[in-house]
Amino acid sequence: MDEDFEFLIADKLGEQRILEIINQCRKLQGESRLNNLDEANLTSEQIKSAWWKKINDEINADIADEHRPQIKGKKNEIKRILNEIAQEAIDNDYLFPTARKKKLARKIQNQTKPLAGRVIGDLLTLEEIRQLDEVFTALNNLIELAG
Numbered sequence: 001m002d003e004d005f006e007f008l009i010a011d012k013l014g015e016q017r018i019l020e021i022i023n024q025c026r027k028l029q030g031e032s033r034l035n036n037l038d039e040a041n042l043t044s045e046q047i048k049s050a051w052w053k054k055i056n057d058e059i060n061a062d063i064a065d066e067h068r069p070q071i072k073g074k075k076n077e078i079k080r081i082l083n084e085i086a087q088e089a090i091d092n093d094y095l096f097p098t099a100r101k102k103k104l105a106r107k108i109q110n111q112t113k114p115l116a117g118r119v120i121g122d123l124l125t126l127e128e129i130r131q132l133d134e135v136f137t138a139l140n141n142l143i144e145l146a147g
Contacts, residue, residue, distance in 0.1 A: 005135065006105035009120065011098075012131040018104055024119045025111035042095070042103055047086035052079055 010018060015037050023033045055078065063071065089095050108116050129135060 004105065006108040006116070007101060008132050008135060009108060010101040010104035013128060015104070017128070018108065021116070021119055021123055022107060022111060024123060025115050028115060028119070029111075037104065037107070042090065042099055044083050044087035044090055046103070047089070047095075047099070048079060048083040051082050051086070055082075 009021070019034060019037050022037075026033060056075070059071075059075070060068065108120075111119070129139070
């Protein structure tokens, strides 16, 4: 599939349904229920960290190891600026809706793939599965191959 399974779930199902899935996973693990997904709101630090990982990898790929200590202070300044940009994006609602969906997908992934997969398989209705185009197609292909 082109996109990860959890992102498809976050993209196609409502937040209330995602909360049900996460709470069922938490119940099976003996954890307390969540009342809402407000903690899934993105913070500037989370956004900055995701951006920094991409940029830092590129910087490190282009600069020789022995010269990296010389640019460390500049890296800290870049991180500070990225955090300011991220906070401005949050404050002014500049982010694409996919940013929140990615965060929700990570919350599903944090439940561990086998457990989340089993809960999703148990809870989703056929109509909900049909909304997950790539998953529905993959399941149909498996059925055709098996039969």
